Amino acid sequence: MIKMTIFIASIFLSITAFVLTDKHSTDNNQCQKIETMKAVNLEEDKTSSTARNFYYGVDSRFIHQVTRKQLHESNTIEDIYPENTVNDSQEFNEIKLTVMLDPEIVISEKVDNKLLSKAQKELLKKCDYSTNLYLTSYYSTFDMATANTINNHIVYYMTIIPEVEALYEGGEKAMLFYLRDRMENQTSMVDMENIKPGRIKFTIDEKGIVRNVNLESSSGFTEIDEAFLTHIAMMPGTWTPAKNEKGQNISQKLIFFYGSAGC
Numbered sequence: 376m377i378k379m380t381i382f383i384a385s386i387f388l389s390i391t392a393f394v395l396t397d398k399h400s401t402d403n404n405q406c407q408k409i410e411t412m413k414a415v416n417l418e419e420d421k422t423s424s425t426a427r428n429f430y431y432g433v434d435s436r437f438i439h440q441v442t443r444k445q446l447h448e449s450n451t452i453e454d455i456y457p458e459n460t461v462n463d464s465q466e467f468n469e470i471k472l473t474v475m476l477d478p479e480i481v482i483s484e485k486v487d488n489k490l491l492s493k494a495q496k497e498l499l500k501k502c503d504y505s506t507n508l509y510l511t512s513y514y515s516t517f518d519m520a521t522a523n524t525i526n527n528h529i530v531y532y533m534t535i536i537p538e539v540e541a542l543y544e545g546g547e548k549a550m551l552f553y554l555r556d557r558m559e560n561q562t563s564m565v566d567m568e569n570i571k572p573g574r575i576k577f578t579i580d581e582k583g584i585v586r587n588v589n590l591e592s593s594s595g596f597t598e599i600d601e602a603f604l605t606h607i608a609m610m611p612g613t614w615t616p617a618k619n620e621k622g623q624n625i626s627q628k629l630i631f632f633y634g635s636a637g638c
Contacts, residue, residue, distance in 0.1 A: 429562040432632040435534035469513040505628035537617035541579035544612040571595040573634040581624040583614040594634035
């Protein structure tokens with residue numbers, strides 16, 4: 376599935392909210408859990424400046440995505456983190472795996488290397504598609520400038536995606552333009568200083584039918600939220616369902632992002 380987001384803007388913008396955390400961040404920072412998205416200018420918008428700043432996007436919960444097969448075969452943090460995230464100067468002493476279910480499942484293990492524990496690997500193998508999780512790795516490095524040992528950590532959020540993702544007829548761009556066109560009048564009246572990052576979750580089932588359309592995070596404008604919920608639930612066109620590694624149709628959970636991009 377081609378990843379596509381739309382930021383109706385007169386210039387190209389690229390927004391990175393959060394994938395690989397700042398190594399000085401803390402686990403309690405809720406901004407770590409927001410999605411990371413890139414805005415793409417697709418065409419010049421002719422509506423008001425307010426409408427041009429209204430964000431539209433559809434994707435999994437986090438921009439970093441891994442397949443279930445990849446996680447099942449992971450033995451070290453280097454199998455999961457992006458290339459060049461870790462290096463030989465970092466001495467890892469603890470690895471924490473958090474699966475974002477309700478309640479969360481957390482397995483934290485003391486280590487003297489980059490290996491995932493047996494319990495962590497077993498947990499990864501139990502994670503199903505559309506599961507959100509994050510990996511926190513604590514390490515120390517020696518700072519030559521100060522001659523001090525510095526303790527730090529890396530946090531990485533990800534969503535497990537199918538080997539073949541669900542695809543809307545015409546692609547994500549067609550879906551987002553459909554929603555934008557039907558919401559143009561309402562969004563042009565929105566006070567963008569008060570808009571929040573809205574999120575609506577929905578499922579494309581094994582038959583390509585839209586199911587379970589629910590508000591996950593309000594934009595701060597109830598009428599906007601309710602209108603988007605209705606448009607997504609009654610969206611025309613067809614979806615090709617996702618497939619697993621065996622080529623079997625499976626359901627996939629997606630998120631529609633709208634309003635403001637960011638925390």
